[in-house]
Amino acid sequence: MSAAPTVVILGAGVSGLCMGIQLLKAGISSFTILEKSDRVGGTWYDNQYPGAACDVPSHFYCYSFEANPDWSRKFSGQAEIQAYLHHCAEKYRLLPHIRFASEVASASFDERAALWRIRTSNGDELTANVLVSGVGQLNRPHIPDLPGLSDFEGISFHSARWQHAHDLTGKRVAVIGNGASAIQFIPPVAKLAKQLTIFQRSANWIVPRGDYAYSERAKRVFRAFPPLLKLYRWYFYWQLEKNFFAFGGEGRIARTFEQGARGWLETAIPDPTLRAALTPDYRVGCKRILIDDDFYPALARPNVAVETSEIARITRNSIETKDGKTHPVDAIILATGFETTTFLAPMQIEGVGGKKLAEIWGPGAEANLGLCVSGFPNFFMMYGPNTNLGHNSIIFMIEAQVRYTVQCIQALAARGLRYLDVKPEVQERYNAELQRDLSHTAWAAGCKSWYKTASGKVTNNWSSFTVKYWWKTRRPKLEDFKLVS
Ligand code: NAP
Numbered sequence: 001m002s003a004a005p006t007v008v009i010l011g012a013g014v015s016g017l018c019m020g021i022q023l024l025k026a027g028i029s030s031f032t033i034l035e036k037s038d039r040v041g042g043t044w045y046d047n048q049y050p051g052a053a054c055d056v057p058s059h060f061y062c063y064s065f066e067a068n069p070d071w072s073r074k075f076s077g078q079a080e081i082q083a084y085l086h087h088c089a090e091k092y093r094l095l096p097h098i099r100f101a102s103e104v105a106s107a108s109f110d111e112r113a114a115l116w117r118i119r120t121s122n123g124d125e126l127t128a129n130v131l132v133s134g135v136g137q138l139n140r141p142h143i144p145d146l147p148g149l150s151d152f153e154g155i156s157f158h159s160a161r162w163q164h165a166h167d168l169t170g171k172r173v174a175v176i177g178n179g180a181s182a183i184q185f186i187p188p189v190a191k192l193a194k195q196l197t198i199f200q201r202s203a204n205w206i207v208p209r210g211d212y213a214y215s216e217r218a219k220r221v222f223r224a225f226p227p228l229l230k231l232y233r234w235y236f237y238w239q240l241e242k243n244f245f246a247f248g249g250e251g252r253i254a255r256t257f258e259q260g261a262r263g264w265l266e267t268a269i270p271d272p273t274l275r276a277a278l279t280p281d282y283r284v285g286c287k288r289i290l291i292d293d294d295f296y297p298a299l300a301r302p303n304v305a306v307e308t309s310e311i312a313r314i315t316r317n318s319i320e321t322k323d324g325k326t327h328p329v330d331a332i333i334l335a336t337g338f339e340t341t342t343f344l345a346p347m348q349i350e351g352v353g354g355k356k357l358a359e360i361w362g363p364g365a366e367a368n369l370g371l372c373v374s375g376f377p378n379f380f381m382m383y384g385p386n387t388n389l390g391h392n393s394i395i396f397m398i399e400a401q402v403r404y405t406v407q408c409i410q411a412l413a414a415r416g417l418r419y420l421d422v423k424p425e426v427q428e429r430y431n432a433e434l435q436r437d438l439s440h441t442a443w444a445a446g447c448k449s450w451y452k453t454a455s456g457k458v459t460n461n462w463s464s465f466t467v468k469y470w471w472k473t474r475r476p477k478l479e480d481f482k483l484v485s
Contacts, residue, residue, distance in 0.1 A: 003131035005378075005412050007031035007399060008107075008118050011023035012098050012345075013042015014395060015382030016134030017085060018063060018402045021092045028241065028404050032128075033094070034120060036103035036449030039083040040089045043138055048187040049162040049181060052078035055115070056393045059229070060236035063088065064399060067229045075211045099124075107131055108350035109377060114484070116378065129419075130409055131302055133344060136383040137460055140339040140346075148314035155331035159185060161340070170194050171330040174319055176311070180288060181296035182335035189333075190298045196328055197305045199319065202287075202448070203280040205261040209291040243391040244465045247285045247442045252443070258284045268296030285442030287449040288390060339423050341365065341448040341459050343385060345441050351376035352421070366458035367475055368427040368480070371401055377414070377419035377484070379407040386434055388451065388460045388467070390443070396466050404473040411478060420481040438461035 007023060009016045012035035022029050022031035039045050054061045058071035061081070066088055066161045072080060089095055107118045116131040141158040143149075149156075155171070157163045159181040173181055173193040178200045190196045214222075245253040261284065269275045278299075280287075298304055319327045339345070340360070343365050351358040352375050360373070369371045370387035371380050382401045383394060408420060438444055438458045443451050451460040462469055 003413070004028045004030045005409055006127070007130040007132060007409065008116065008128035009033045009132045009134055010104050011035060011042055011134035011136070011139075012037075012040040012089070012094075012100075013044070013134055013136060014085065014408045015126045015136060015141075015398045016042070016132075017089055017092075017094060018395075018398055019132050019134060019405065020094045020097055021063075021065075021088065021380065022406050024092060024094075024401045026410060028406075029097075031097060032126065033098045033134075034102040034104055034118070034126075035098055035100050036084070039082075039086070040094075040098065041085045042136065042161075043084060044249070046139070046160050047162075047181065049159045049185040050166070051179075051184040051294075052083060053184060055180065056240070057236045059233050059394045060240070061395060062234070063395065066091070067140045067226065067228055067233065068243070069219050069226075071214060073211055073213050075209060075389060101458065104347055106348040106350070108348075108354070109352060109379070111352050111377075114378075129412065131379045132405060133168050133349075133381045133384070134380075135344060135451075137340050137343065137388055138338045139249045140342075142337045142339050143334060144212060144336050144369055146176075146186070146314055149332075150312050151316050153316040154329060157333065158337045159333060166331065168331055172196070172198060172328060173331045173333065173474075174327065174329040175333045177201075177335035177337065178288055179335060179337055181337075183290055185303075185333075185335070187294035187298040190301050190304050192401070193303060195303050195305070197307050197319075197329070198279070198299075198309055199307050199321075199455055201310070203278050204263060204284075204290050205257065205280050205284045205288060206290045206292055206295065207257060207260045208264050209293045211293065218253075229321075236391070237396070240392040241465060241467065246289075247390050248440065254284050257289060261289075264296065265269055269299065269312045274299065274306060277306055282447035283442050283445040285390060286445045286447035337450050341453045344381075350377065351378070351379070364453045364455070364459045366427070366459070368430050369404070369469075370462070371404060372421050372422040372427075372471070373482075374424040374427045378423035380408065385459050387462050389462055389466065393465050397462070397469060400466075400470050400473045404476055409478050411476065413481070416485060418484050420478070420483050422481055425481040434463050459470055 009019050012033050016033050053075050057074050058076040062068050103121045104120045105118050105119050110117055116128045118126045123424055141160045143406045157168045166191055169192045171193055172195045174197050176199045178198055245251050246257050309323035312322045327338055345358055355375050365385040367385045370384040382398050387397050443458050443461050452458045
């Protein structure tokens with residue numbers, strides 16, 4: 001291939017937009033972004049629940065090439081982040097490349113033609129030399145298999161599909177789940193609801209967030225001195241990067257987190273019974289450490305209760321728990337997270353010889369550097385297996401993946417290759433080392449989390465500092481690939 005390869009990118013979220021921008025910067029404009037929604041933003045468009053905000057400081061939760069001096073707060077809200085992503089799409093002239101309302105159903109690699117054949121659920125068909133997934137790990141809501149859920153006759157929706165048309169004022173609201181999403185929307189919803197009951201399966205380690213607004217003066221200074229903005233960004237990077245010590249060992253930083261979380265619980269929750277219910281029984285970091293200032297104070301409201309007895313069944317107007325209690329409710333909000341370990345499902349991705357990605361990934365997804373899978377040539381994933389973080393900004397990882405992928409695409413053109421396919425032994429070696437490293441981390445400890453499969457294999461998280469990932473992905477090693485001309 002000597003002309004610029006054609007590229008199809010799945011998703012116009014943080015990853016897909018970044019990929020498009022960097023392709024344009026590399027002089028490659030032969031790409032299309034397929035987006036299932038009618039706007040850009042991905043997860044920042046999907047998650048419009050009240051109080052949605054990022055838990056990574058905004059000055060580091062943005063692209064390195066598009067600093068934003070105007071972030072309103074340390075942890076900006078969903079609307080501001082989505083507006084930032086829209087601004088990037090406009091500024092870098094990506095919008096003409098995006099096909100909205102185009103959800104991909106399947107993609108298969110035609111080895112003879114060295115082309116990916118992509119089919120959308122509208123029946124459209126596209127071909128491309130290179131397929132890039134930007135769908136990430138948190139895009140499909142997990143709907144729990146609770147007995148009777150479908151019989152419920154009141155209002156019911158998932159936190160990532162918030163139905164703003166339903167006014168929750170004066171309603172008896174049940175929230176199932178108490179993860180990162182739930183703790184953000186519970187405080188505002190508790191102010192409206194007549195009664196709010198949180199059905200908690202396990203407690204979380206929560207540390208104070210310490211949010212603050214940036215003054216107009218601070219924004220003016222950031223605007224006037226771009227290098228200062230860069231410096232500020234790197235300050236957050238290193239501040240977060242050191243937190244990997246909390247996951248990688250039993251060290252001082254893990255103890256600091258635990259003390260911080262216990263101290264915050266002690267201060268905010270005076271009732272010892274409730275405090276006991278909110279104290280996790282697993283090592284700090286095993287599940288995502290949550291940061292929040294408003295959740296515990298919301299629990300002190302007289303109209304808020306935490307129910308720790310397991311849900312037995314749901315009826316048309318109530319939730320019954322295993323301790324024999326019936327909780328009459330008007331609305332159920334499922335804050336039950338996402339289908340995280342199946343990655344690209346339900347899309348059907350077929351590689352060389354019709355091999356199905358979903359079947360290969362049966363025992364747990366794996367890829368080389370989280371980016372490439374052997375037998376699936378010219379296919380790259382952003383935020384793929386084992387690239388999630390518990391301590392730093394995912395945008396840092398995504399930028400590293402985009403850089404790597406653009407270099408691979410350039411190599412295809414420069415060397416006149418039809419495709420490149422990562423060697424199986426390279427992928428195996430990489431994953432053996434990765435799983436060995438992960439076995440020493442907090443994620444492998446005894447708790448259930450969205451980071452691992454039912455059998456306990458950690459398929460979602462990166463095993464080390466982000467510096468190590470950056471180093472490994474800074475340049476593709478072409479000798480790791482089977483190169484086909
Ligand atoms: P999550 O962390 O996976 O939490 C899901 C919650 O639902 C957990 O409390 C879980 O209990 C509970 N649950 C699941 N199935 C259940 C069932 N069958 N019965 C009862 N309870 C059930 O999901 P999330 O809160 O949506 O967050 C997911 C991730 O999205 C976060 O970890 C984070 O990476 C990202 N996120 C980030 C932000 C932010 O930046 N501020 C905000 C929201 C989300 P168990 O704990 O017992 O499994």
